[in-house]
Amino acid sequence: MDFEPSARSKDYLERVKRFMREHIEPAEPRYHQEIQAAARAGDWKTWPVSQVMEDLKARAREQGLWNLFLPDEKLAPGLSTLEYAPIAEETGRSLMAPEVFNCNAPDTGNMEVLWKYGTDAQKERWLEPLLAGDIRSVFCMTEPDVASSDATNMEATAVVEGDEIVLNGAKWWSTGLGHPRAKVTIFMARTPDTGADRHHQHSMVLVPLDAPGVTIRRMLPVFGDYDAPHGHGEVHFENVRVPVSHFIGGPGMGFEIAQGRLGPGRIHHCMRCIGAAERALELMIDRGMNRTAFGKPLLNLGGNRERVADARIAIDQARLLTMYAAWKMDEVGALGAMTEISAIKVVAPNVLQRIVDDAMQIHGGAGLSMDTPLSAFFAQARTLRLADGPDEVHKGVIARIELARRGFSRR
Amino acid sequence: MDFEPSARSKDYLERVKRFMREHIEPAEPRYHQEIQAAARAGDWKTWPVSQVMEDLKARAREQGLWNLFLPDEKLAPGLSTLEYAPIAEETGRSLMAPEVFNCNAPDTGNMEVLWKYGTDAQKERWLEPLLAGDIRSVFCMTEPDVASSDATNMEATAVVEGDEIVLNGAKWWSTGLGHPRAKVTIFMARTPDTGADRHHQHSMVLVPLDAPGVTIRRMLPVFGDYDAPHGHGEVHFENVRVPVSHFIGGPGMGFEIAQGRLGPGRIHHCMRCIGAAERALELMIDRGMNRTAFGKPLLNLGGNRERVADARIAIDQARLLTMYAAWKMDEVGALGAMTEISAIKVVAPNVLQRIVDDAMQIHGGAGLSMDTPLSAFFAQARTLRLADGPDEVHKGVIARIELARRGFSRR
């Protein structure tokens, strides 16, 4: 057992850290001003392509700090999930960083799906511009009318008619839908005529966002924040027609692909949460030691220092569990690491939410406004407790496996 | 001991409930659409006076459901704090209701201050139009540059020069600042030349918002939501001059008035939290029983029913403690009820935050958006854990009193 990261992982982490310090941190205020002004000014349709972002992307790509998430040595540095994890943590400290390194959700998951299951034509048309950061993508799974935590509830349909697939259904919380460069979505739906078992009745289909019948109804705020320029949206598909070549992995492969897609994605999400939590803790300490009340720095009042300790303990535990999940996934695959992946999916966002909540308390009103990243971190944590499966579903999975280990095998 | 409310309290509660069911609930969707559209359309300066609201106000006033918070039998029905408490709870179920009944913060507290400490001229100029609902008001206490949880940190100044008071300072989280009808603020500041002890060096001054030198810098979002049409704002005072007749209660009376102001206000806030919590619980139950996953209503999965029970237990305890605080305040004054007032100030917003958090979890993404009142309730709870003293300060007060009771009297 050895907790030392690999030389390659440490090297990339060092370079990413330097890039963040030298290039991203100084650019953040300008970027957020730009984004917030655009967001306030009116409709999401006018959200601009940010030149600040484009410049940073170009520079990151130049330095080889690009697509670090992808475990392919030809298309990317080819880090393992375990090696990439500390880098995901580092980028989680900044709200803009993941996009700078072309490592932001849902593009990462979409790129992985295309990389693993895409045809050459699909790769050429969609994976290449995504890897280049020229376009962005969307993932359409959650539906407004059913409890989407149970994927078998899904009502959208992808019906084969001749050499076309006809798509119908309403989707929401489709992340990335608001980005001015969003061009394509992966649409998940039932393909009712497969005759297959209940885990092979769903498909994933590539759909250009400008296809006729695709209508973005609205963007959805989280606690009032639209998370520009990506944003979560509601989008309806009415008799949208695409060629059958747009199936990913063929009809009926939706669940299988979804399972594989979620493993690394959850590791990334959780590591970013941990980076965000570290930053929230730093903000809490700095504010708490620099402001005074009743003759003492705020942090020396009441139970505040215990909260700092609780945060350190929670972060370190969450990080180790996520790294362990990454290692296990690399070693035995997402299925064998299911307990660990579900566990971090519960732990990391909750740790982040609690630490941010404490940090807000130390910041007073400033912590609730957008003058610090805290409120965006809070929205991120709160959203993640639902996205990719709510806490309760993951706990159900963990308990089921645990009971099976003791020989109690039926739910 | 008798837990039965007074006949008068029950009667008004019944009438308020009927009014809410018959008039407010049907108007809510239209009102929120109007407000959200205005809020999204651009700057707070364009937030409109809502005709929906004005019509409801007129009707409530006609029915005598007006200024119910004010314990003055000439100007209002004259309910005691204890009698008004269940009505405050009821109005807390709706985000728009408190204004309908002219019972919304910070106007209630400001009206009380004027009612208790105002001169006849002040009453005529400000209290009357406030009681009539013709204008709205603001309370300026918190400052951006210091930890305002310790009121002695206050840096704003109100200096007497001849027959004028010269005001300087920056304030933020000044509630109500965005309302199109906001006309006046109570400005709290140090009056350095009083020569008095440290609890008599602060004053409250009435300042028209259109006075030269008053500049509203910006409105402040809570988690991205501007809470239109009231909103919290940042406002700067630069050499603002008002006549000395604008002191409330005279120079140096700021702390004393603030203490008295906060007692009933905290009861109201807490009872509204309890009403909001009841509604959140209802939403949670309805959604949780009407949506299905894994073959069962959501509420029958995992620990969800325990969460319902926990919510019921927490709400009932918070309500009883708040009612008890109201009773004690009515009996012996805010000073004698300090433990109880601080206690509810900690309990009620935290109970609301936790229940809303659970209700969000049952709602999935819908709970985070603005399609339900949950996200606004969450912002309300989170804000209240800081406003009028953060949790930690109130716990400090409670502990100090507790130790004194055991004979340990100095911190």
Place this chain on the structure above:
Amino acid sequence: MDFEPSARSKDYLERVKRFMREHIEPAEPRYHQEIQAAARAGDWKTWPVSQVMEDLKARAREQGLWNLFLPDEKLAPGLSTLEYAPIAEETGRSLMAPEVFNCNAPDTGNMEVLWKYGTDAQKERWLEPLLAGDIRSVFCMTEPDVASSDATNMEATAVVEGDEIVLNGAKWWSTGLGHPRAKVTIFMARTPDTGADRHHQHSMVLVPLDAPGVTIRRMLPVFGDYDAPHGHGEVHFENVRVPVSHFIGGPGMGFEIAQGRLGPGRIHHCMRCIGAAERALELMIDRGMNRTAFGKPLLNLGGNRERVADARIAIDQARLLTMYAAWKMDEVGALGAMTEISAIKVVAPNVLQRIVDDAMQIHGGAGLSMDTPLSAFFAQARTLRLADGPDEVHKGVIARIELARRGFSRR
């Protein structure tokens, strides 16, 4: 609404307080030494009748501070549940006090049952000596081989054969079994031949503890403490025969009586928890202010003062909810107050457990030993979270009622 106790309640409370200060507190050390020495010296069979206790009982009876729990004006002062509640709280501060006032479980519940449902002969034989404090009694319900939280699991039988009832079954956690004066138990069992619905198949039967076939197998420690001189025990009934006149309320009445029995009993238990919690908090404060580490009283370190505040808040809420439950039970009966009774049954023991846990932490090792009442309070709290229905069952009841209120009526 009025939180002032009745004059009668205040008067008795005052007298009980004085009695505790003047007579019980000074006797406690001697009593506990006696008991612990006896408990350590060997088998429970040798637990002695304590002369300290007998003297105090005689004195309390003389002063009319006797059977205060019983709402019968002829046999006792006749306080309502609400009036008795603060007295139960006060006696909960001392581990020995309830017996001194002849107000200890399970005798109180057993006396109530006999008072409400007993025949004249039963009253004469058992109720009178119990009311006189001459004998003690036991309640046999929980069974070792089934989950007794579901009363329909009960396996013990009470079969009518001619004019006798034949009793069989094993019971444990039968409180009071170890007392040297325990003479009788109420035995609850299935009476299979009633032909009644599932809520009328159980009976309560009076059984002298010296009846042939009754065997006390062992006493059961809680965390290693046998709770002498009462104690919880395991007792087996093998073909025990008693006359049919020993049914309480007739065969098949077991559930109905049990329901009624538990209401007041739970109020008493919870109020005693609150008294114990108050005492634990006092011990915590005294120790925490009188011991010093790192140059400060312990209570001024870290989050300890917040723990004091949390304790105060939790106690006050628990007390109010219990008083409210008592009031509601007095007004509309145990059935109408089911939510409240279940709620306090969850809240009060958990509040006590947490506060004692915190107080232990301030006491260091002393808090774990028997040098303070803390460890006995802890055992009391931990036991009560299971006795009379585990927390989870009560939460289930609350949730069921809550859902029914919203129109979702089937579990």
Place this chain on the structure above:
Amino acid sequence: MDFEPSARSKDYLERVKRFMREHIEPAEPRYHQEIQAAARAGDWKTWPVSQVMEDLKARAREQGLWNLFLPDEKLAPGLSTLEYAPIAEETGRSLMAPEVFNCNAPDTGNMEVLWKYGTDAQKERWLEPLLAGDIRSVFCMTEPDVASSDATNMEATAVVEGDEIVLNGAKWWSTGLGHPRAKVTIFMARTPDTGADRHHQHSMVLVPLDAPGVTIRRMLPVFGDYDAPHGHGEVHFENVRVPVSHFIGGPGMGFEIAQGRLGPGRIHHCMRCIGAAERALELMIDRGMNRTAFGKPLLNLGGNRERVADARIAIDQARLLTMYAAWKMDEVGALGAMTEISAIKVVAPNVLQRIVDDAMQIHGGAGLSMDTPLSAFFAQARTLRLADGPDEVHKGVIARIELARRGFSRR
């Protein structure tokens, strides 16, 4: 980074597991009966040497499963802390196992101290019989009259007079004092005449328990349980005289040795907690699936399965953090791993306490008695939250380091 244990660690773990399954598990009931009977029968002075234990010890020693904790390749297998950690976890599943493998506290810490700092004579007289399991030892640090969480409060004295050391002071919670084979203690005390700085005024002195002036006053129960045959006791030293050769490491070295002593000891304690938590979880699952209420296995009711998941998540996180602390301690020493060691000292006992509490709830009354190991595990967890530094002190250490990392270096 690699989470795979070393081959050597895996091999020993496998052998220890087999030994536990084949030899310890079958012997447990007999051993506990023996011990409990002895404990109940009377005074600790009569606690017997258990033949069951002696036989198991002999067998473990034969198999080379002996002194596994000691990182010395000549005297023991020589595992690193990290390699030993999983073995400590495994032995933590059984209350008797640590002694079987000669790996129980406080002997392990005492042996380490002698191994690192002892003179040849000290090693010959005390280390050898300890390594052989022929005698047991005690560690006397905590004092009844001061808050021992601040070691500078220590009042006991070790004064050099000629070639003797004169020892005075009262100690309690001295673990192992009740063991019939306990022969020696390490006594920690101030040596006031050293003239050294405040971290060099304390000494450790070896004291035979039969030295004149050493009086064991009593054994101390934890929640009523005396933890036979080891037990925590109170022992007084009155003018005890030992030769100056009994100083360990010389006068004034007490703090330095104590620091080093606590590192590995805390790892062991925490890993044993994790093993105990795993066993508690297994007991909870088995009981919860084998007992039925309301028509379902207990575990399928309410939030019980979420509790299983919470337990799994908490255990896995605690284990990883403890392994990480062990690794860091092996790599950079206890000082460099101070945050991690303090963190696990807070986490592991709290995790154990909470899981045992949940498991008790599933067991009903049985969980509180001594019919399962749960109540002993609970006492172990509760004690450990105070022993070797209470939670609050460790959180203070973590916060101090954390603030220093951000440049805020003085409290």
